[in-house]
Amino acid sequence: MPELPELTVWARQARGELTGKIICAVEIVQPKCLNLTPAEMESLLVGKAILGAYERGKWLIFDLAGPGTPDAESDPARVPAAHLLLNLGMGGDFYYTPVPGSRTAAGAAGAHDAEAPSASPGKHQFKLSFTDRSELALRFWWFGYVHAALAGRLHRHEMTASLGPSPLDPALDLEGFRRMVKARPRRAVKSLLMDQKILAGIGNVYVQDSLWGARLHPDRSLGSLSSAEIEALWNSIRDVLSRSIAKGGLAYERDLYGRPGGYGRDDYDVAYKPGEPCPRCGTTIEKIRTGSTSTFICPSCQQISLGN
């Protein structure tokens, strides 16, 4: 499932590839995922230009400019007229189909055009068509959202407005993270990292090696963490996330151009590797139940108590 690193890669690509494009048609296959009626969504989107794109937790948000002055470059300070908010839920793909006969950033980077999976017809839930005949389709397995908010109303979109800061937000530092931890002494550490209202963007993949890097058992209560452990956790989270971003995200997710990321099994420490040796001490990695999710831990590096 896409988490913060994948969203970061997608947002960067969307900014480079889609900025300035004008939406001329919208295809809504699954109305259930909308926060508006299909007719409202269509009239809100058609005619607007993409001003920019950015990630917010597990959401990808497009700023849209109103019709009339479609060239975002000519007026970069213009206030967006609306926002399109996409969440792929438990997993999905974007399929970008470039302008016929054009060279994309992927093409320039050396991807094989013949191999590009582009839009698989009929399998997407939502599609934007642009006036230059390029398209962006979105496929997810039912839990995704396609929402829109009008200008000045983004703060009233509850699902994104209630998100906490990104762990990679420069405005959040170790002291800020320490305050988050200290404010909730009775909570389990894994539950804190997964809570999108506190820290946005970490899911059940990256949480695994974030905990292992700090030698923390997922069920450790926050009140039991030492100052050094909090700092180790903070560093571990940021290290895991930025390592994946540097490699283009998870190897089993695909970017806008259909290319897989470079962060694969060899990059994991303990995540999804039950039965394999801990890279630090060699102890066999275990899979345990933590609430409704699974956690992969090294039972000797990550103990609930230090066991005197």
Add this chain to the structure above:
DNA sequence: CTGGTTGTTAACCG
């Protein structure tokens, strides 16, 4: 056929 997995919300309980 069974059930585990995946993110998010809502409802419920101690």
Add this chain to the structure above:
DNA sequence: ACGGTTAACAACCA
């Protein structure tokens, strides 16, 4: 109020 648990949603895979 807080935090853990569960169900619900839908599709895929083993």
